Amino acid sequence: MTSTTVPPGPPKRRRDRAAREREILEAAERIFGERGYQGTSMDDVAAQVGVSKPLIYQYYGSKDGLFLACLARLRGQLLDTVADAVLAAPDAEDALYAGFLAWFRFLDEHPQAWSVLVDEGMLSAGPAAEATDEVRAAFIELIATMVRMNLPAGRPVDDDEVQIVAQSISGATERLAIWRTRAATPPTPEKVARTLQDLLWQGLHTLKTT
Amino acid sequence: MTSTTVPPGPPKRRRDRAAREREILEAAERIFGERGYQGTSMDDVAAQVGVSKPLIYQYYGSKDGLFLACLARLRGQLLDTVADAVLAAPDAEDALYAGFLAWFRFLDEHPQAWSVLVDEGMLSAGPAAEATDEVRAAFIELIATMVRMNLPAGRPVDDDEVQIVAQSISGATERLAIWRTRAATPPTPEKVARTLQDLLWQGLHTLKTT
């Protein structure tokens, strides 16, 4: 910064590629979380890591590529957390509640992740749309499975209805997540999960009679 | 385009400001609808209208300003349509169905509007967030009113629960709208509205017993 032509300085130890990639990813996750997708420039990330911009392009291809990589990491964690909760539940009714609870708790406990995933990713019709569609598709698959668990076996299943219900639940949980972070005094995860459960549980059964 | 220094050409009749504003707004609505917010440049809009960029800035202040103006116009139409349907219904159960139906039908019949409103606007955590929050807030208010209509008078109302339910429904309908446009063979508005109604109707009553 003080010299015009670069004097050697500390002899810049090179790092392993994988290590650098992680380093970049962590910084990106943090900055995206703080300033959002639009508000983050590749130069910012590069400066933060102490590396030049083209290196990031070499590793991640594009701004979208970098953002997608962040998403992929977070989505794995979130999906696993919710899926674990659902699968650990003793019956269908508990599974529903447990899934909701795990979802809202995770987002409370990882506000940074939340910002990247939901506020930018899940919402964006922009660059990350494909990636977040994948995340969402995975959730919808999970939800659809749970919905089917609630239907008596042997009944003919209307796949359209299952889809409609799964999409609805997905949309509801996403919007609730966003609302909760914006609300002055958001209800606890338990309260939200409970209310959702109450709202949906009965209706899930009436579907089978259609 | 073929000359370097502009020869007079057709003597450019000037127009009334209001007329120009409408002209610009219509073009913007169309282009935003086709290419999305990010994909649209102010130069595109200017060229399309046959006007220079600074004029648009003079009238709308910024790209966001222009986009917001588009949103405001559409939101009015959509909100009115749904509200009318809800208010015209004979009872609470019908009101719910009628509201859903109006929502999905409107979006089917105005795909252009849809694109601007939902795919970019409703979703965006970006520049138009405040404006779309307003739209959403209006819907949520409407939904909350309907929810309260379902509760027996005289009962203490848990405002948190009403909010949770209203947010859920809002999220569900938005996601369903998006899903429907992306799906190969989306179910009819009637089917979706019916299923949603079935899913929620029972649960809406259990809330009051809490």
Next chain:
DNA sequence: TGCGGAACTTACTCGTAGTAAGTTACTCGG
């Protein structure tokens, strides 16, 4: 007829995504 303001333009600046082409540190066979 000429003057005041509204409608409109040219010709920029600035910031950011993305790239071409080169340079430096490491490593491994001889």
Next chain:
DNA sequence: CCGAGTAACTTACTACGAGTAAGTTCCGCA
């Protein structure tokens, strides 16, 4: 120990889009 090959990394650009300063042209009206 040494040089060639390659992976890690940089400087120095281009391209393009948002936004602006400063002017020019047209019109209504005294």
